[in-house]
Amino acid sequence: MSLVNVLSARKTYPLGDTWIEALRGVDLTIAEGEFVAVWGPSGSGKSTLCHLIGVIDQPTAGRVEFDGVDVLSLSDDARSDLRNRKIGFVFQNFNLVPVLSALENVQLPLQMLGVTDSGSRKLALEMLEKVGLADHASHWPKKLSGGQRQRVAIARALINRPVVIVADEPTANLDSENAQRIIDLMRSLNREFRTSFVFSTHDERLLASVDRKVHLQDGLITEDVRVTPA
């Protein structure tokens, strides 16, 4: 069953006096439980596509459907609620809140839903355990390594049990060993929770474990391949 449908999506950005066409008519469907890599060189439109799938941006033309609903028809509050309940985000720079501990960062999406502190604390601890950081729960982000921060970010993305997690270049700021660990972690969580993962990368070496490889070049999908992971 398809979760996200990107239909003839185009996206242009102003850049000084000119306009940049980041996406030039993209069609893509993400199904439940898929582990998808969007790959391609810098400037190919990977991040823009991730933003559209994650409902934090809207196409200039075309449309994006989430669970069959055109996201453009939703109010800003409804899109916020959709992101909170059904979409998880993992960012290239981890984007942890520096004044919150690892545990509190993971609790954040639940607290936005109005879950009590004690209720969200228990679930967040469980999630930190899943990513192997239960013993770092009280640590501040600045005391964690890059790989640990990204694992906290993954725990935060999963805490509300979303149907899809969008990770924009989640390994770009990590060394190759940590990068592979993060991909492996996401893959194992994908299998455990049946949550779809869509991540962008320009590193071909990280594609070995994915179900599907979507190659982007100059704002267009040039290849969309389903593979049997190694």
Next chain:
Amino acid sequence: MNWFVFAARNLLRNRRRSAVTILAAAFGFAAVNVFGGFTAYMFDNLRDGFIYAGGNGHLQVYRTGYKENATTDPGGYLVPGDVYDRLTHLPEKDDRILLVAGTMELTGQLDAGDRANIFVAKAFQPSHRDVFFKESKTLGRGASFLDTGDSLSDENPNEIGIAHGVERILGLGLESDVALMARTVDGQINVVDAVVRNTFASPSSELDEKLIVLPLKLAQDLVQTEGVGRIAILLKHRHDLPAVEQALREFLEAEGGGYEVKRWDEESELYQLTKKMFNMIFGIVFFILIVIVSMSVMNTMAMAIIERTTEIGTLRALGLRRAGVIQLFAMEGTLIGIGGAMAGLLLSVIVWATIKVQAPMWTPPTIGRKVPLEIQLVPEYLLMTSVFLIVLTLAAAILPARKASSQGIVEALGHV
């Protein structure tokens, strides 16, 4: 972790900036309350000065037309002696009234042998004046009203007090014999002898060379009447004023009418003008402080928003609604307001306590002698300023937060 803790930690990110903002709010709070406390003290002082030092009481009774015509026809507008006599028995029937004191204002000539000068006199019963002074909060703690000599007494009705200016230009001293000359109620010229019992500082430099005080009995002998010009009604408690005023009106109506009953604040022009002036100054100071505090908070919030743009984008991406972003910054503004109010309260108490301990003396315009300067801590002002400060800082935070919440998530995430 709850949102308030989150907001508090955000404020601690840039401790120096938050501290400066809270201090700005605190100084604003303290400035308003210290100035408000000083004006409250001034108003109390003016009230005290009029009611007690001036011997005017909380209510004044006089014949209709007395103020306009007393100088040209002094006898025609006096309260008759029998009416005054019945009024003096009111405290026995109404325990809200402490004292009914007749007074008289008159002018004439003060003769000191080879020198003479016109006088402006206020006449009262000396024992009544003692009651006024005893009841006064301000006068009870001030320096002696008299510079030399003794207080006038009911037992010696021929003794008078003179201002320093009168003493100087007539070459008088204690125990000097003088003659008072004035027109009687029938328009004849009358003279009575008197002795100088004390000298005092006039509350007004313009009256310094003319002002004398004398016992009511001597004034009545001089103008040959048993009536009085005005009657001062002194109450035990100020809050009884409206009820007593009404009762007094009914009493005087039963006496045939033709009397004015005025509250102290209606009669004291100085109080009204001073209050109006101080309220205006207070309003200007308050407005300036509002601008400074709100600009300071808005600047702090705007800086915080710029620094945390990526974080705002992250929170929005995680599902925080625009209203949630505004609420978060509103909480931070509220915390600044609460911190500012608490620090401001502490500052106000420090200033109040310092002045209380140091007790500097000064001479208020209506009393004419040194009394301790005070700054009052007015609970209503403190409460209102606290609420206002919190609302102001909240509003000052909301304005930039609204702008922050409406920016695009992708732009915010890409902010450098």
